[in-house]
Amino acid sequence: MMNPMLTLDVVKFELARSMTFGRTAIWFVLALFPVILISVLRLNDVPLDPVEPWGIMLYFLVPEVISLLGLLLWATPAISTEIEGQTWIYLAMRQSGRTYVLLGKYITAVLWTLSAAILSTTACIVVMGPAGGFRLWAVMCALSVLSCFAHASLYVLIGSIFFRRTMVTAVFYTIAIEYGLSFVPAVANKLTINYRLRGLLSNWMDWEQARSAAENVFGSEPSWVHLVVLAIMTMVLLGAAIIRIGRGEFPTQQEG
Amino acid sequence: MIRLNHVSKMYGEVIGVNDLTIDLPDGAFGVVGPNGSGKTTLINLMTGQLRPTLGQVEVFGSDPWRHRRLLRRIGLCPATDVLYPNVTARQWVTYQVRLHGIEQRQCRELALESLELVGMTANMDRPMGTYSLGMRQRTKIAQAIAHRPDLLILHEPYNGLDPVGRYQMTELLKTWATDGKSLLFASHVLHEIEAITSSFLLIFGGRLLASGTASEIEQILADTPQEVSLFGPDAPALIHRLADQSWVESLQLLDDRKELRVSLRDPVALYSRLAEWVNEDGLRIERFQTADGNLTAVFESLLRHHRGET
Structure with a gap:
């Protein structure tokens, strides 16, 4: 029987613990770099019509790059930092320690990343002006939520299996599978998170032209299929x- | 309380503990062994952090690997440090207790009580990054006892404590033991354990070499050849005196012929005659070291006894 209050207490502890200058600085960098890029393009008078290229760029920058980078930094090493810091034993010695610490760290990583993604999306839409609009903002926020929960579950799994070379493994997986395989026109690309997110983007924005031009990139399934697959992937991972x-x-410590 | 039945733990091809059979009733026990002897592996097996490769482990009648609820009855103070620099002792101990699923308000009360018990009340709201090693050690003890376990396991708890801290820790552990709660105290320093309990488990090379009270272990040692080292420029000159003695097992010259290591079946015979030989031959012997001052030598003696070589 899960105890949501206990998960919440772990999240509170982890949020308080992670509120450091270094992490806050990285959070700002993540949130601001898409805004700077969009601002530079706007200053160079790149036309906003059609909006599709802007939307695709925003999707690439926020639900993909910000989410992936943030979660690589904060979800992947959730367990390995405790193991390397030799503090894992304190958590593992608690009756509910292992499960709730993992869940709490998972949610904490999602909160850090998602807050940067939503702030960034909002600022980018403001910079784009009326051409961006509420719909693009809402779709990007929804995709960021899905991306964060799904990718975080993937990275905590990688972190719990490969706790010695966690980051290397996670980066390799991301490049090879989420950026390599997800563009390959085969059944295997349907098992990647990014394929599902791109499918939802084209569905929710009604970008039929983009979809028909690159069906292997955006897929042709209805939105509910993408949502169900993402939900199943998140829960399974x-x-x-x-x-x-x-x-x-x-490992708990040096052998004595 | 704790039962290990022919337990072995392998890390690949490396043996962590080897065929351990232990049956400990409730009470206070010391686990003594040099670094690398298998103490950590033993503790990890008892606390369900490792699954034995062979054999069965039971604590309070249950397998700790399968039944995590058992952890509610065990408090562990590991040898490793706590590295949460921007968290206060109060926050950390409360969090640790909360992870047992205990209600939040009760966690706060239990944390306060345990921090008071280890003398950390005045500093408990400071970030742990500002603590001395001794203060972190006390905080570690506080997290181990805060949820009021039936069994407290301590691994090198005196690390970093100053003499006053050591005294306070000893008093705390003595009170714990006299209150009828169980205690397992692992250290490589024998006298730290002797201050708390007179019951020992001696571990070396992943094997249980001996168990019992200090006098029982002394009796085993008395029946086991022991090594004595003589240091000085004239140490080799004692060889002709020792070579003929029936109670000498072996002689070894070390350290550029300045150390003579003697393996003895009857150390008392050497002690009674050494002064006389040194005086008669006019030898310069600067130092004399018995196995008592060298824990590794004691363990090597016990290992020979364990193998049936004596």
Whole structure:
């Protein structure tokens, strides 16, 4: 039986602990760089019509780059930092420690990244002016939410399996699978998170032209299929991470 | 309280502990062994952090690997440091107790009580990054006892404590033991444990070499050849005196012929005659070291006894 209040307390602890100058600085950099890019293009009078290229760029910058970078930094090493810092044993010695610490760290990583993504989206839409509009903002925010939850579950699973070379493995996976395989016109690309997000982008923005030009990139399934697959992927990946953390043997300290 | 039945733990091809069989009733026990002897592996097996490769582990009648609820009855103070620099002791101990699923308000009360018990009340609202090693050590003890466990396991708890801190820690652990709660105290320093309990488990090379009270272990040692080292420029000149003695097992010259290591079946015979030989032959012997002053030598003696070589 899950205890949501306990998860919330772990999130509170992790948020308080992670509120450092370094992390806040990275958060600002993540949130601001798409805004700077969009601003530079606007200053150079790049036309806003048609809006599709701007939307695709915004999608690439926020739900993909910001989400992936933020989660690579904050979700992937969630467990490995405790193991490397030799503090894992304190958490693992608690009756509910392993599962709730993983869930709490997962949600904390999502909150940090999602807040940067939503701030960035909002600022970018403001810079784009009326051409951006509420619809693009709402779609980007929704895609950021989905991207953060799905990618975070993927990265915590990678972090719980490969706790020694966590970042290298996660970066390799991201480049090879989420950016390589997701563009390959085959059944395998349907198993990537980014393929599903791109499908939702074209569906929710009604970009039929973009979809028909690159069906392997944007897919042709209805939105509910993408949502169900993303939900299943998130739950399966997170569930696998919880099982792995719950039943795994992890180094606790130097042998004595 | 704790039962290990022919337990072995392998890390790939490396043996962590080897065929350990232990049956400990409630009470206070010391686990003594040099660094790398298998103490951490043993503690990790007892706390369900590792699954034995062979054999069965039971704590309070349950397998700690399978039944995480058992952790509610165990408090562990590991040897490793706590590195949460911007978290206060109060926040951290409360959080640790909360992870047992205990209600938030009760967690705060339990954390305050335990921090008071270890003398951290005055500093508990400061970030742990500003603490001395001794203060962090006390905070570690506080998190181990805060949820009121039935069994407290401590791994090198005196690390970083000053003499006053050591005294306070000893008093705290003595009170814990006299209150009827169980205690397992792992250290590589024998006298730290002797101050708390007289029951020991001696571990070396992943094996349980001996267990019992200090006098029982002394009896085993008395029946085991022990090594004595003689240091000085004339140490080699003692060889002709020792070579003929029936109670000498072996002689070894070390350290540029300045150390003579003697393995003895009857150390008392050496002690009674050494002064006489040194005096008669006019030898310069600067130092004399028995196995008692060298824990590794004691363990090596016990290992020979364990293998049946004596």
